[in-house]
Amino acid sequence: MSLYAYDQIDRDMLADRAAEFRDQVGRRLSGALTEDQFKPLRLMNGLYLQLHAYMLRVAIPYGALDGRQLRALAGIARDFDKGYGHFTTRTNIQFHWIKLKDAPDILDRLAAVDMHAIQTSGNCIRNITADPYAGATAEEVDDPRVWSEAIRQWSTFHPEFTYLPRKFKIAVTASAKDRTAARSHDIGLQVKRNRDGQLGFEVMVGGGMGRTPYIGPTIREFLPARSLLSYLTAILRVYNRLGRRDNIYKARIKILVASTGAEAFARQVEAEWAALDEASIDLPDLELARIRTAFGVVPFETLTERSEAFEAARAADPAFARFARHNLAPHKRPGYAIVNISLKAPGETPGDATAEQMEAVADLAERYGQDDIRVTHAQNLVLPHVKLDDLPVVFAALQRHGLATPNLDLVTDIIACPGLDYCALANARAIPIAQDIARRFEAPDRAETIGELKIKISGCINACGHHHVGHIGILGVDKKGEEFYQLSLGGSGAEDASLAAILGPALSADQVAPAVEALVDVYLDLRAGPAERFLDTYRRLGAAPFKEAVYADAHQA
């Protein structure tokens, strides 16, 4: 067991919550509650009204699931939706065809497997993002799930922070390589050790995307780990007090940090922190140890570095070898690997998984993966602990279920929000653009030649598709009721975080994939060598050659 286990208090709380929502739905259907009264209540339970139906967003705290939970999600997809679900950039899952009358039964089903839709909407602290390789990578200085779980417990229903000026998102990573987009969060925390070996956090505040994107500045280089919750309290108190409530577009903490200045904001936080009673807020050592124990008991076997079964399969099967090159990452234990499961098969909807696929992944996790599954902010899944010996069998099973696409971080591994196909806020579709691009680069040799290239597509300025931090970002806009797409280049959500810059005038939908191809051709022509990524070439040369290629091609089209 490598998932934090709920205790009876947690389970009673979830049962109460589901029963409360059943009563609220009943009162709405009877007319005792108006829609204006009911809407905030349903949103606090993750239930949105979208274009075709209600959408239920289910929380997957720090992206961690076990097989039992993923099976329950598959069951919900099959019994209450249309057979599939959509994993999101917040590492949650959304069901897009939900009926209001079914929502209470779904919350009961979720509660039965220690799941819920709390912290998936509203101006509270939302689901925490953690490194999907947590507990598996040798890069990390500590397990970020321990701290994510501590923050989850502290923030759930926190009375002071349930009605913030705006929603609030926190990321926790413990590796130098950032797989959480930490500097795009309201607060990014990187677990570090100082020169004395003491555990602590680099604290970044005020990153974000949306209408006004910012890369979050560091306001404290090293915060002793034991002070995490009191320091977060100080940040949130300053934000709660000074964040704008008069203008929804200026209400996020990024606006406060940018307008105050990072240094001045940091001073305000430090002053607030100094006035707090830390001991009454920070996690007692005993409680921290209890949480840590939940994540620290994976029964790894003692294995050798080399697996004959793995090497034989790699030599015999080029498809397996390609999968191994792109979708595996080194594990901290000899004889194990981290397996990335791409939900980006060319032509499919990014992030979607059918009920059968979810069950297949649950099976694999239970049989070969220590019953541990992660969701990534790039809308993929991870089996963090698989023995090299078992990889040929796991790969074959993934192939059977359309889950063995060998494209992690390649041009076809595209992030896309649901866009105007589903979302009531969107201005344009995102999914068909992703499908067009993925089909154009479907040939795996070509994608491999191109190398790391992160394309991120949002259907509106709210930027759920993270377009601001795409190597190529694509934003759908509405021009007199028609879909147009603005290209941006040079963004990164990784440790080399940067914001993408708009390349030029927006393009029509059918011009986008050809434009991406033109960008890629320029990159391949001009890169210093295969090791230079698209992003590096752009940073070295600037926008000019890319702009020339896209707009020359677009005008010819």
Add this chain to the structure above:
Amino acid sequence: MTLQVLTANRLLDGEVVFWSGDHWVEQFADARRFDAAAPADDALATAKGQPTVLIDPYLIAVADDGSAPVSFRERIRALGPTDHLDLGKQAAGGLAIEAIQHAHGAARSTGRLSLIRRKP
């Protein structure tokens, strides 16, 4: 004047519905086309008085031949998601669905007439 159709989402299941002139229907083809403002506004007012049946009723603009909503967003509502052509209203198929799928042009993406400032 621009043809109009009255639409909403059904409270119980969120389904997109249209006013037929007599009851709420699921297919755009069965919706009443209003060619005058007064009866359309009356129907909208009546719909707003059905809070246990509907959420957020509003009028949308329809192409001159009545075959499709003017706006792209409303066409998607009348059809279903374009990544799953087997799902939503479009799964029924037929000429009326094809007419919406092949419609072009748009006035604005929401198509909500109440949000458009009409010139006197």
